[in-house]
Amino acid sequence: MTESPAPPHAGDAEALRERALAALLTARRRTALLTGCVDDHELTAQHSPLMSPLVWDLAHIGNQEELWLLRGVAGREAMRPEIDGLYDAFEHPRATRPSLPLLAPDEARSYASEVRGRALDVLESAPLGDGPALVRSGFAFGMIAQHEQQHDETMLITHQLRSGPAALTAxxxxxxxxxxxxxxxxxxxxxxxxxxxxxxxxxxxxxxxxxxxxxxxxxxxxxxxxxxxxxxxxxxxxxxxxxxxxxxxxxxxxxxxxxxxxxxxxxxxxxxxxxxxxxxxxxxxxxxxxxxxxxxxxxxxxxxxxxxxxxxxxxxxxxxxxxxxxxxxxxxxxxxxxxxxxxxxxxxxxxxxxxxxxxxxxxxxxxxxxxxxxxxxxxxxxxxxxxxxxxxxxxxxxxxxxxxxxxxxxxxxxxxxxxxxxxxxxxxxxxxxxxxxxxxxxxx
Missing domain, CATH: 3.90.1580.10 (paralog of FGE (formylglycine-generating enzyme))
Structure with missing residues (x-):
């Protein structure tokens, strides 16, 4: 009894790079849709104590990308070390996050965008084939794309919980x-x-x-x-x-x-x-x-x-x-x-x-x-x-x-x-x- 072999792209560094790029871009388009279809008040409001404000998810996505791709893979200095604790999911329960000094919507967008630009530069030169475990087969980039999509699903749950007229269509x-x-x-x-x-x-x-x-x-x-x-x-x-x-x-x-x-x-x-x-x-x-x-x-x-x-x-x-x-x-x-x-x-x-x-x-x-x-x-x-x-x-x-x-x-x-x-x-x-x-x- 065996499992299927690794996907065709698993050992091809350039194919992995293309796959990682596509996954990151797809996730960011969805994040932009989920946070761009409502105004700033809706972004900063807590629509349910079960969920974070949408603006917390947005900055958390950027912070995790910085931690793993910029600091972890590329070894770069922290861009905004003072916000790490604010966006640590284990440090602050969802119900308390609105009381934190979170980045405002424009700041959160700017931060996530700047992190993404630097992360794509890292992706261009990272050794994705047989490099260190974190980057082998592009794992760190795939992990971050999955993380963002998981928070996109979380934000979609928040959209379902919010009151008011529909903000999304499909x-x-x-x-x-x-x-x-x-x-x-x-x-x-x-x-x-x-x-x-x-x-x-x-x-x-x-x-x-x-x-x-x-x-x-x-x-x-x-x-x-x-x-x-x-x-x-x-x-x-x-x-x-x-x-x-x-x-x-x-x-x-x-x-x-x-x-x-x-x-x-x-x-x-x-x-x-x-x-x-x-x-x-x-x-x-x-x-x-x-x-x-x-x-x-x-x-x-x-x-x-x-x-x-x-x-x-x-x-x-x-x-x-x-x-x-x-x-x-x-x-x-x-x-x-x-x-x-x-x-x-x-x-x-x-x-x-x-x-x-x-x-x-x-x-x-x-x-x-x-x-x-x-x-x-x-x-x-x-x-x-x-x-x-x-x-x-x-x-x-x-x-x-x-x-x-x-x-x-x-x-x-x-x-x-x-x-x-x-x-x-x-x-x-x-x-x-x-x-x-x-x-x-x-x-x-």
Whole structure:
């Protein structure tokens, strides 16, 4: 059992340089869109205590780029050492960041722009082939592009939480073809070993490493994420009123906050409506449900007589090719994502209907495993055998443990550079503002 070989660009310094440049520029265009579509007051306001002001994210992006690319890779002196503490995510909780002496919007833009200009100069001459570990295969530049895209997703969550009219627009995602054959509701994933994680992906982060063998018993998995229509049946059957479906901490959350539906849903004139990026609209039955916590996903699965898949089950379904015995980079193969395979990169501002993206299906027949919604799994966020923190403990290691649950697959808000078959996300099981949904599984 093996994983796919390294991507074609992994050992070619010039190809890596081009890939890194494209990733950095793509991320910055998105950052500019997310911070340029609102005025300075909106940038400095805290739209929810769960999130930072948008202007904090903007300067934090620049500060991390300076720390790792200018100081770390190039060994240059600090541009603004006095702001390092302000933009240290571990030093100041999100709820307190508005009280800090943050850079004003124009200063933050100027700082991030100056850092970027110098970072691109560093990229031109950095030894990306077989250099030091931080720059080998362009890792530091890929890490920074992923970091910026992760904060872009965070800023998009802030846009969803803000009140007022819509500031963002995007075309609708594709629907399944009218003549597409009906898909089965579930697929069989045969038992046996497979290769989980990666040792070959050059920009994989530390918690994705190393590749290792897992033996997963056969199981049955939903073909698509659970839809709003299916979740509505849980609500209407009294799901939020029946203690028996809920983990104790989940039931306590339901009672404390009087929960009755996913975040942003409300009932009006006998109809379920939701607020999505400043627009109120009917809840679409055929779209994957989003903005549900792990506790809600777990309760639905219990109600349906099923369960959440483990992280290993999810990855086997998404990556394992039973014909070759290899683990692919993505469900469809080793090629990078394309618009016909997955809903990524804020190309759309919502998940696509269940059954979309037939070109992105895995060999087992499951679809939409990449993009659309992050998928909660049953697993705690734990290190793989042989895990080594790199390049700093605070990216993954400090979060390992039963407090955080693993999410897989990315969402419409995730860029392709920060999403692959091995990518691991994690969050607290109470989180509802993230673009998370789920699919269910059952034993044979």
């Amino acid at each position: 075309p609708e995602p594709p629907r399944p073809a009218d003549d597409a054959p009906a898909l089965p509701t579930e697929v069989l994933v045969p038992g046996g070993p497979f290769t989980m994680g990666t040792s070959a992906e050059p920009w994989a982060l530390d918690n994705e490493r190393p590749a290792h063998r897992r033996d997963v018993p056969g199981f049955v998995l939903d073909t698509a994420p659970v839809t709003c229509g299916a979740y509505r049946a849980f609500i209407e059957d009294g799901g939020y009123r029946e203690r028996r479906w809920w983990a104790p901490a989940g039931w306590a959350m339901v009672r404390e906050h009087d929960l009755a539906a996913p975040l942003f849903w409300h009932r009006e004139a006998g109809q379920w409506l939701r607020r999505r990026f400043g627009v109120t609209e009917p809840v679409p039955d055929d779209e994957p449900v989003v903005h549900v916590s792990w506790y809600e996903a777990d309760a639905y699965a219990r109600w349906a007589g099923r369960r959440l898949p483990t992280e290993a089950e999810w990855e086997k379904a998404a990556r394992h090719d039973p014909v070759s015995g290899r683990s692919r980079r993505y469900p469809w193969g080793d090629e990078d994502p394309t618009p016909d395979r997955a809903n990524l990169g804020q190309r759309h501002l919502r998940p696509a209907p269940a059954g979309a993206y037939p070109a992105g299906r895995a060999p087992c027949g499951a679809g939409q495993l990449i993009g659309d919604v992050w998928e909660w799994t049953a697993s705690d966020f734990l290190p793989y055998p042989g895990f080594t923190p790199f390049p700093y403990r605070e990216y993954s290691e400090v979060f390992f443990g039963p407090e955080h649950k693993v999410l897989r697959g990315g969402s419409f808000a995730v860029d392709a550079v920060a999403c692959r078959g091995t990518f691991r996300n994690w969050d607290l099981p109470v989180r509802r503002q993230i673009f998370a949904g789920f699919r269910t599984a059952r034993d044979l």
